[in-house]
Amino acid sequence: MGKIPIMVVREYWTRVRKKSFLITTLLAPVAFAIFIISSVFIAEYTSGEKHFAVIDESGEFNFKDKTLIAPADKSVYFDFPSEDYQTLKDSLKSMQYDGVIRIPKNFDPERPNKYQIQVLSEKRIGWQVRNSIDQAFVDQVSHLKLKYLNIDKSLIDKVNERFDLNYTIIGEAKEQEGFTTIASTLGMIMGFAIYISLFLYGTMVMKGVMEEKTNRIVEVIISSVKPFQLLLSKIIGIGAVGITQYFLWGVLIFIVQFILALVFGDAISSTAMFSESMSEQSIDPEESQAMITSLLQEFNLYKIGFFFIIYYLGGYLLYGSLFAAVGSATNDDGDLQSLTFPISIPIIISLFCLFAVIQDPDGNLAFWTSMIPFTSPIIMPARIAFDPPAYQIVLSLVFLVLGFIGTTWIAAKIYRTGILMYGKKITLKELGKWIIRRN
Secondary structure, three states, X not given: OOHHHHHHHHHHHHHHOOHHHHHHHHHHHHXXXXXXXXXXXXXXXXXXXXXXXXXXXXXXXXXXOOEXXXXXXXXXXXXXXXXXXXXXXXXXXXXXXXXXXXXXXXXXXXXXXXXXXXXXXXXXOOHHHHHHHHHHHHHHHHHHHHHHOOOOHHHHHHHOOOOOOOOEOOOOOEOOOOHHHHHHHHHHHHHHHHHHHHHHHHHHHHHXXXXXXXXXXXXXXXXXXXXXXXXXXXXXXXXXXXXXXXXXXXXXXXXXXHHHHHHHHHHHOXXXXXXXXXXXXXXXXXXXXXXXXXXXXXXXXXXXXXXHHHXXXXXXXXXXXXHHHHHHHOOOXXXXXXXXXXXXXXXXXXXXXXXXXXXXXXXXXXXXXXXXXXXXXXXXHHHXXXXXXXXXXXXXXXXXXXXXXXXXXXXXXXXXXXXXXXXXXXXXXXXXXXXXXXX
């Protein structure tokens, strides 16, 4: 077994020194920077103020001059110029209005669709601005209806007053508002990252084994080491490459975000990006950013990061051994696709289960899929943010280790026979014979 560390180092340095490793490592932070910068420019480009001239021929409405109609939007304003509708219509562009809103003289709030309010513009109005205008006039018409019915608006406001429910788990403190949103986001990111990793690095192991087999290099190596030692060193070495790449991605993305924060300010901070989704819930952006900052302090990010690495390693070792076995069994691309399909199915199923588990992190589906070794590497990291019971984590890890031992044993049986076999078409039935064959 003393040869394994030497071969692990060889596998590691061979791949780390490749240009492809350097390129893929640098592409992630570059792509992150491009995404953030483009998001900032798009937000700035589309956040200009929109001004609409309002001609109220009915005299029913009580808009105030320069009324902001969407507090969360802060982009759409109403003006009440002295010019008549025809004058504004003829000189719309020169007066620097984005449109003219005409309320007809015979407009009836009780039958608003009979004589409709008209919105005239030279350019097509975007859906967000339309929603803001629609909401503003719906509110105004509602107020007029209440007035005609002699109903006090304050009573209606009191009936429609927004309130929050106190979500509390027995034995724990009250759950903060927004906790589920952030936990779901973290869980989805970790689960999807491991999903990509299993295919990326598993395929890397498979291609590495196939390359050595095709070039006949393995025949020389096998003369001095055992097949199992070669298999284990390749899995561990490429796994270490994956950990190195994730570490470098984390460091480089942190540096890129720090530099972008100096250039663009807090607009590109992680809390600011989280607050965008919460602003849709009519929460003030500054309040939502403060809320998210407070919420992130409630998460044990060290614990989440630790278990992400553990499950990445467990999943990679489990599937990496199977990918290596497939790579050793054939050197034909047609056979390769048919043999890798059974390995890919559990990974794909795990991704579909991930979306359901995020919706119900303590349900039966979440429990069982986080126990099964073939799905737990993706599912359990997604549940870690929701702080599942400790016994479930321990049980999941035990099953994952047992699963890795089992798949490694199976892979070793296939690898020992397949690595030196050439020219024969391999089927799943043939692989089954190799597994049950005695030494």
